[in-house]
Amino acid sequence: MKPVLHAALFASLLFWTHAWQATPCDAADPPNFIVFLADDLGWGDLGCYGHPKIQTPNLDQFASEGVRFTQAYAACGVCSPSRSSILTGRTPYRNGVWRWLPVGNPAHLRESEVTIPESLQPxxxxxxxxxxxxxxxxFNSDEQPQPDDHGYDWWFATQNNASPSHKDPINFVRNRKEVGPLKGFSAPLVAEEASTWLKQQRDPERPFFITVWTHEPHLPIESDPKFQQLYSEIENPGVRQHHGNVTQLDHAFGNLMKTVDELGLRDNTFVIFTSDNGPEGSGKGNLRKPESQQNRTWGSTGGLRGRKRDSHEGGIRVPGIVRWPGKIQPGTVSEVPIIGSDIFTTVLQIAGAPVPTDRTIDGVNLLPACEGKSLERPVPLFWRTHIAPPASHAAMRIGQWKIVADQKLEKFQLYQIAKDWKEEHDLADEMPEKLAEMKAKFLEVWEGVENEGPKQWWINQPDGGKRKRAPKLSDGTDATGDFDVVKGATVTASDLGYLLDTDQSEGFALQKLDTPIQESATFRIQYRSASDNVTKNACFCFGAVPLNDRLHKAGTLIGMGRHGAFDGSWANVGIGAGKQDDFDPNATFDATVTIDLDHGKLILSVNDTRIEHQLPSNLESVQYVGIYAKKTKSEFSKITRVK
Structure with missing residues (x-):
């Protein structure tokens, strides 16, 4: 299929050539990012995608200001997997989120996955x-990673749906604290939180990355009467509720964009709007129970085959709109296929962050598609949904060709999407050679995904063990003025240099480097115990961001007679590296720590002991160095960089 591009793009060819030859990110003025995700919004549910009745004036206007993709895809036919793919750039079976996640399910986004916010924080x-x-x-439990474990500084969220419905939800959590009952409707509340953060919490001197993921129009649907009133001519109350819910979503999106404009952020903010999968239900409601939630499932696929959970187009093709003033021509329509996992690679490359090379990244940079250029994909578009209809369990698309496989991988369908976007004509029998070609490639991709998939999701962790989340640390105090960040501790002057008091928890004090370490560096530090208790320890620490979970420690566990290195919380000491040693617990230890990012390791030398510890593969730079201890008092010298 030849990409089709509209809206006078040809006339601006010179502008486009210049734009894409420019560097991805202006270091002096790095771009901001907003990823706005709707829930169960169908491909045909917006006015700009052809819905004859649903009013979406804000999104229609947004589409006129950027590029609207006619073939945007979610990475899966259900919610949790699609979301995981946006944050990691990987097809969901690779990253551990192989199914939608009910409360209490042991699956989760693996801590070893590299996410967009983690990549941008450094x-x-x-x-x-x-x-x-x-x-x-x-959710909101120490048993599994939470949003802050995946790189979010601030979060306001629910595990799954707003409860008891979109109206007056009671189950939101903000930064690990339950919020309690709220007044209002879910999408406006979610967008308002983002707007408030932009106005009050963010540092205007620094760029930002925001994900705004609404519940609308997922069940249980409750819509503000003022939006239902827009459809008063429709007799069915379920249709009024559904259509009002989409307009409610549109209104929330518009309010957030208004905040972006009021703060003067429009021109330097990349915004993408999309959905996690196709619409719920049959699209025909339940006329026998007009007030039921089942009668509120009136989402539109725009004529596509299948719906939510399906690997046919109606389950996975979704709205996709991108605006980036000065970079994307307003009013553009692109027919180039893109997918949710592309968001990861696109954001990282625009921002200038490294894309991981130690794992399969399925997503590619979608910016050329904004011009109508086809995208070169090392891995074809691929879908696999655990609760899909048996005949359409998985699918793969290459160019205009799409293959659909049954659950046993025995029966295959073949479609030429360019000519048959409704998937009405199975060409498997008519084109056996093309089917064989597509089947061979499908099975190759399937095997690669399977090898990284859910059979091992729980063991793919640094050091071969499951890292435990660090406890939330309160702000500390620094009486010396030498540290930029102090958490869980107090710092005062001592004969050696500094006394770090962490009697109540683990804690640290960090200095921000003027220039981040991106290759290697060696530091020297002295330390000793200042505690009369059995618990005695002292460590040098470092990391890309000032979060306990993301710091790496190397030092002496004095009370245990051991030197060691580990990542994150003290709870991970057991899965770090270490050696026993016979030393005086009252001695002053002289240690050197080499951070070797080129080879992904740290080397600790203390007394006559040398320890090597493998660092996580996603540690690309070090911005902070400092001192750390756990439930004790320890003295440290000043940190000296040797080389």
């Missing part, structure tokens, strides 16, 4: 999430 980005999370089964 570049100085502030990160914020508002809305549905749905990437773990144990």
């Amino acid at each position: 570049l100085g980005y502030q990160t914020m999430h508002s809305g549905k999370w749905h990437l773990n089964g144990y």
Whole structure:
């Protein structure tokens, strides 16, 4: 299929050539990012996608200001997997979120996955999430990673749906604290949180990355009467509720964009709007129970085959609109296929963050598609939904060709999407050679995904063990004025240099480097115990961001007679590296720590002991160095950089 591009793009060819030859990110004025995700919004549910009745004036206007994709895809036919793919750039079976996640499910987005916010934090980005999370089964619990474990500085979220409905929800959590009952409707509340953060919490001198993931129009649907009133001529109350819910979503999106404009952020903010999968239900409601939730499932696929959960187009093709003033020509329509996992690679490359090379990244940079240029994909578009209809369990698309496989991988369908976008004519029998070609490639991709998939999701962790989340640390105090960040501790002057008091928890004090370490560096530090208790320890620490979970420690566990290195919380000491040693617990230890990012390791030398510890593969730079201890008092010298 030849890409089709509209809206006078040809006349601006010179502008486009110049734009894409420019560097991805102006270091002096790095771009901001907003990823706005609707829930169960069908391909045909917006006015700009042809719905004859639903009013979406804000999104229609937004589409006229950027590029509207006619072939945007979610990465899966259900919610949790699609969300995981946006944050990691990987097809969901690779990253561990192989199914939608009910409360109590053991699956979750693996801590070893590299996410967009984690990748942007070392570049100085502030990160914020508002809305549905749905990437773990144990929400707001130490049992599984939470949004802050995946790189979010600020979050306001629910595990899955707003409860008891979109109206007056009671189950939101903000930064690990339950919010309690709220007044209002879900999408406006979620968008308002993001707007408030932009106005009050963010540092205007730093760029930001925000994900706003609404619950609308997922069940249980409750719409503000003022939006239902727009459809008063429709007799069916379920249709009024559904259509009003989409307009409610549109209104919330418009309010957030208004905030962006009021703060003067429009010109330097990349915004993408999309959905996690196709619409719920049959699209015909339940006329026998007009007031039931089942009668509120009136989402439109725009004539596509299948709906939510399906690997046919209606389950996975969704709205996709991108605006980036000065970079994307207003009013553009592109027929180039894109997918949710592309968001990861696109954001990282625009921002200038490294795209991981130690794992399969399925997503590609979608910016050329904004011009109507086809995208070169190392891995074809691929879908696999665990609760799909048996005959359409998985699918793959290459160019205009799409293959659909049954659950047993025995029966295959073949469609030429360019000519048959409704998937009405199965060409498997008519074109056996093309079917064989597509089948061979499909099975190759299937095997690659399977090898990284859910059979091992729980063991794909640094050091071969499951890292435990660090406890939330309160702000500390620094009486010396030498540290930029102090958490869980107090710092005062001592004979050696500094006394770090962490009697109540683990804690640290960090200094921000003028220039981040991107290759290697060696530091020297002295330390000793200043505690009369059995618990005695002292460590040098470092990391890309000032979060306990993301710091790496190397030092002496004095009370245990051991030197060691580990990542994150003290709870991970057991899965770090270490050696026993016979030393005087009252001695002053002289340690050197080499951070070797080129080879992904740290080397600790203390007394006559040398320890090597493998660093996580996603540690690309070090911005902070400092001192750390756990439930004790320890003295440290000043940190000296040797080389």
